[in-house]
Amino acid sequence: MAPLTDDTLLITDPALQATLEISKAAREQAQTVVDVFEKALKDAASSPGGAIPAEVLQQISKQQKLLMTYLAQLRGLHRNSHLKLRKTKTQSLESKHQVDSLHLQLQNLYYEQRHLQGEIAACEGFEHTYQSLPLIPVEDFLAQHPELANNEDMDENALMVARINHERAEREALEQQRLELQRRKTKLITENKKRREDLANLDKDLEKFIDAAKPIQKMFEKVA
Structure with missing residues (x-):
């Protein structure tokens, strides 16, 4: 072995x-x-x-x-x-x-x-819709909000958010004005419609009055 x-x-x-x-x-x-x-x-x-x-x-x-x-x-x-x-x-x-x-x-x-x-x-x-928003120029925005111009924490993104919020606030205010004008327009249209109806009723009443006065007129014509 x-x-x-x-x-x-x-x-x-x-x-x-x-x-x-x-x-x-x-x-x-x-x-x-x-x-x-x-x-x-x-x-x-x-x-x-x-x-x-x-x-x-x-x-x-x-x-x-x-x-x-x-x-x-x-x-x-x-x-x-x-x-x-x-x-x-x-x-x-x-x-x-x-x-x-x-x-x-x-x-x-x-x-x-x-x-x-x-x-x-x-x-x-991705091209977001905010990139095509008709925002006011940066200079005009900062002129309206001078407190943001000297803010050290205001970077590009924060500035864009502030501009979008400003645009939203402006549009909401304009929308409120539009709704108020629409309300006033509706009210005026209703009032005008009511006045036209009143005038039409008045015309009918005058026609009835004239028709009712014609016999009297004829009677005065005979007397004369």
């Missing part, structure tokens, strides 16, 4: 190191049993009776028991290694599933990131 090499020095797992040590001891013990048995056979062949002495048989039995002890230890270590290997495979499979799940989550995050970047780019390139 070939001797163990120094490659075992690369193994750092305590259980595997113990297995290799017991395996080496079992191999050496098996070789010892073989050597003792061969020597006993040779001695028996050269002796007159050709029998192996009892003390030699006892020594061989002792060496065999020691070998069986090593083999029992090897079987136990092999069983433990097998169980540990199954546990390691299970843990490796679970770790692989976790890595696959994390990788899938990472891909989803990359997809969400690209989607959000596209949405941001679309928002940045």
